[in-house]
Amino acid sequence: MRRYPFVAGLLATFCIAGHAACDTGLAERMHAKLHPQRQLDHERAVCEPWRGLPGRFIVVLPLPRPSSRPDASEFDLDVLVVQQADNGNTDRAKIVSRLFEEAALTEDAVRISAIKVDTARYVLAPDARAFGLRILHQGSSRDHPYSNETLTLYLPQGQRLVKVLDKFETVMELGAWDTSCEGNFETVHSSLALARSTSNGLADLNVRETRSESRSILQGEECVTQDRPAKFKSTMLRYNGKSYRASGNVAAD
Structure with missing residues (x-):
């Protein structure tokens, strides 16, 4: 019976640490590391702990790009699975799997709200084990x-992320x-x-x-x-x- 409070406390610690890593700018650090010359859409960027996988995060970086249509906006999309260092130092977080897509999102009269x-x-x-991205x-x-x-469902396969279900x-x-x-x-x-x-x-x-x-x-x-x-x-x-x-x-x- 003594093990249950310990397990609950451990899970709560993982959850707090996970949100703390995102709250302290993990997505922004990944952006600065991978795309120092590109603008980041901060409003739509996402950082979320991968529930059930301690120390692992999903980071989504929408990057505005020049559009071929004057009435539309386009975004490249960089989707990352990131592993936090054992000591909790998010500056040493490691990219485990990644998928970068050019012109993955388009916005016109129908805008991307979230x-x-x-x-x-x-x-x-x-x-x-896959995770989803809802647009x-x-x-x-x-x-x-x-x-x-x-x-969209993403499945990590080594260093690659594969879209097994698209939009x-x-x-x-x-x-x-x-x-x-x-x-x-x-x-x-x-x-x-x-x-x-x-x-x-x-x-x-x-x-x-x-x-x-x-x-x-x-x-x-x-x-x-x-x-x-x-x-x-x-x-x-x-x-x-x-x-x-x-x-x-x-x-x-």
């Missing part, structure tokens, strides 16, 4: 509202209305769950999609929203040796 690290337990195989977008049109969220849409909300009442709206939510089956060494992914539609109309002086029956669909994503791809519908109604 970049978030997802450290859920994506254990795709006994020796293959949130927000449209600027009032009469045609739009927002979405995409999920899978988990949330999508859109509509068209007169900005007063009348209009049509649609929402799609998709969730991932690990399946027991595997393909090419990695677990299959079950996708559960829920699609909801509604219509708002003016009845007299009252704006009334009519919800249509939700639609559900299940899909299996299988690893083809390079990335996850849909293999067809499992069920729909």
Whole structure:
């Protein structure tokens, strides 16, 4: 019984140390080390402890770049897995795995509202643990509202980070209305769950999609929203040796 308080205290220490490393500028130090001549988008840069892996961090560096379109902004994206030194000195943190992508993100009328690290337990195989990067977008049109969220899964393979799932849409909300009442709206939510089956060494992914539609109309002086029956669909994503791809519908109604 005496071991449990010790374990809880140890986990709390790891958590505090992890957030302390990020709070003291680990992402900024990685930026200064790797891209001293480049601007960093501080608002969207991310540093997050990799939950369950003491001393390991996920750092995301969005780097603005010249765009080929005058009405758009582009960003290179440097995604890092960083191991903190045993003595806690973040100045001696070591890059374990990395993926640098040119022009990975584009922003126009639909802006990137946030970049978030997802450290859920994506254990795709006994020796293959991935993490996710969620990108949130927000449209600027009032009469045609739009927002979405995409999920990309990164799998460390030695010094390389491999994208095994690229920009899978988990949330999508859109509509068209007169900005007063009348209009049509649609929402799609998709969730991932690990399946027991595997393909090419990695677990299959079950996708559960829920699609909801509604219509708002003016009845007299009252704006009334009519919800249509939700639609559900299940899909299996299988690893083809390079990335996850849909293999067809499992069920729909």
